[in-house]
Amino acid sequence: MAPAIAEAQQGLLGDLLGLISINGTVFCTVNGNIGVNGTATPVFPNAKVQLQCGAGNVVASATTNGSGQFSIALNPLLDLLSTLLSNCNLVVKTPLSICNANLPSVGLTSSLKFVRTTLVGLLNIAEIVPASFQFLPVLN
Template structure:
């Protein structure tokens, strides 16, 4: 206890502990703080994370046809936009295998609102970019479906996948 009698050493030890522990606590919250500048977690606020994942194929439906004898290749480097009520929320590009992931944090609506309000995925790259025999006009669009949820430590994680893509326009 002799160390604690010296006020300067005690103060420096406490300050050092606070400095070391502070980044760890912030990382555990993902830097989100519940959406209220750090107060959301203290007030019981939850943060919603929506993770949209899928595979885009080079076809008019964006999927593999079960009655087609030829293999449908993936749609690489295709731009995909996540839209809700006509507004672009987030975007990504498919990888070389046609796989994409769009994680979004802190959307201002619930999962039921997201699924019923016309939120959708829009492929912004023309189909002719992967196969010149496909239509040049129109965009592939797909509604979203909820496939799973996980919750804990003030976070709600919702896993979504696109429904069937359709050519619009």
Template sequence: MATMASSNILLVVFAVVAVLSVLASGAQPPQPRRIEADVVVMGFVPCNNGTSMRTGSAPGFPNALVQLHCADGAVAANATTDGKGWFRMALNTTATLSSVASGCDLAVATPLASCNAALPATGTLRSGLRLLVSMVFFPRGFSYVSSSSSLD
């Protein structure tokens, strides 16, 4: 009986020593993966060619290429929507948040016919940006732009 009690005491001592050594080393517990970026743009792309489309007005546009265009016309970042039409992109920039909001917009490069054959095969969906919180931007609402008036 004494050996069992001494074994239990030894086990407790080893556990305490292990915990104290981890605490003394300053080791941090594993953290979730963080986005290392100055700006995050996320949102929903509807499979529709209406104007100022909202999330609930149409099904999502799966596997669509969403591009972030800024004042210089270059593609600053891009992302592909998931199976439900949601996307997220992150980028580092020296631009201020207000210049991103006023000088950048989103364009969906994938033809609408890819999500619904009854929709046009040319033209793009475009949206301005609005600052949601801190550094996170969200589309203002996608609108269809025909290929004759598209800026691409």
């Protein structure tokens, strides 16, 4: 039996009406991740976060808000999910010493982790988060 017209259109439109959403929180810690004490971990506001692919090409960027949160939206027709997950990293360019003078003057980097796909109306949203931030040896 052939799919109903609405199902066929949703499949076609779902591919066209997609979104890749990269969201996360940067914490003001030695590794940018939440500490063992959870809610007492300070966040890193106004930090510049870049999505870098390949040899450091900046694909998109965002700045963390007052809660240390950032969000980057990408068009899946231009940016393939598999390429993002295998060839791209998040880079926090703002030195950690900006949020805490006792921390080193380096940034952070993290690979990407796919969480899930959510359907909102006709829009397919692929949700991605940082896997785990680590020191960025050299700010470039």
